[in-house]
Amino acid sequence: MSIAIQTSKLTKVYEGSFRAQDVHALKELDLIINQGEIYGYLGPNGSGKTTTIKMMLGLLFPTSGTIEILGNPNVGSASVKRNIGYLPEGAYYPDFLKGEEILEYYGKLYGLGGKDLRHRMAETLELVGMTHARKRLLRGYSKGMRQRIGLAQALISDPAILILDEPTTGLDPIARKEIRDILANLRDKGKTLLISSHELLEVELICDRVGILFEGVLQAQGTLDELLVQRDVTVDVDDLDDATAAKLAERGLQVEDRVGTRAKLRVASAITAYEALELCRAFNLKLIGVAPRRETLEELFVRVVGAAQSTRRQ
């Protein structure tokens, strides 16, 4: 698989002024993002995500190390930026412009014009589901609509790489789902997406690979299958009462998500799934289902960042 973005020993130090300490925002970051994948770039606040993205765009300059975008090391040059669409977090778009005027402005900055620009505008507005609102002023847009028009300005030149900083933050669940669908659609069209986000559930649902950054160091990188640990098994049952729940807990079956007589039983590692099923039969519980339980991305994130924090303390 070809590489879309690669950083090698990328380091960024913000020099402190006067008596302030230097801030080591990134420490020898080696990142590989393949073409055609959605890469989730995760990390707590201040971990260096936005610094990395800004260096990829030539807005900040590395202290040391290199970045290659589609094999080109001239990051920040017009030829590299032509292949990138960028949606910053919480960017402002002027209220006095209409949706299509925003796209026209950004399209012209890519050198588009005339028929090509009109065609791209129509295509992009359709893609982000904003055709109906193209003639409306931005001051009449909802937050979700503004985010979509932000996404549209990033897509106006049909770039090979999209860099999105918190694309779904602050949106309602429906708007999130819609943005997620758009992003999945773009991946299917062969685009490479780098998504920096705190919305771990969103990332888990859509990303092919993730990288977890903490204090400027890449703590983990890989596909979700590689990173998420197969934890245990859950058994869904009915006809559960308090007394039975207590007895099951003594035997290693923890009750989770109980609603009335229905519950999810988590099988501890001490017993096997077969033993769990035998116990359910012994207590005359109605079996609804048995499912393997995988670690969530949130659990992975907490585990990786927690381990990094404890290493730092030592």
Add this chain to the structure above:
Amino acid sequence: MGAFIDFFRGPWHIAVYTYREGIRKKTLIGFLILSLLVIFGASFISSYLDPTSETDIDLKLIKDICVATISIFGVLITIFISASVVPGEIENKVIYTILSKPVRRIQYLLGKFLGAQLIIIVNLVLMGFLFCAALYMRQQVFPSLLLWSLLLTYFEFLIISAFTFAVSCASTSAVVPTIIGLFIYITGNLTEFLKDVQNRAGQSGKWFDDMIGWVANALYQMLPNLQNFSLKTQIINGQPNDPPTDVLIPNLMAYGTLYAIFGFLLAWVIFWRKEV
């Protein structure tokens, strides 16, 4: 030729956008409305009340008020807009969406600077038009001298704008560049005074006295003499259609342009490796 046009295409789009955004700024609209009200009030209302009793002194007073209004509000608009176009975009993150496009930093700066100039010119034209109309209605003579004065005033503003813009490129807010812009305007109009200070300093032989003379001389050499651009005395005392005297307009335009180019290059030097 194609590459040349391509180079300026991006800045032009940025300039038009900057202009469209800038003319909607409430502070700027406030300055413009105030200035138009003062010009309108001074030139129309007094004659409306009692046109027959107007004397030459009244007319001079009206001209004085209008010229001062254009100068003061014009420079406030110039400083306000030049100080805010770049820091404003850093603050609201629009700069990220522009510099991540295939736009060079010098193109971005050129676009913002041109956009600021469009705003300054439009405001100057509006104020000047009202003053011209008022003078024409009173004296029934086309006030060509006022047009020359407006042209020179623009070149004065161009210098102030370029240096305020340069300082704004090093700043993350508009406050410091606004203060520096006002400093340039005030000291630029006091350069003759600086020359005088330099001549009088050093007579006591004390080091502090010498230093004041040295600083005054340095400022005198560096700062543009903005008084050169003023036709105020001639406008107030002369006829509206007199040709401008005691000034070489092409030389002053070249003088203003050179200072503005220097200011813009300074902005570029500050901005080309600025981390945003």
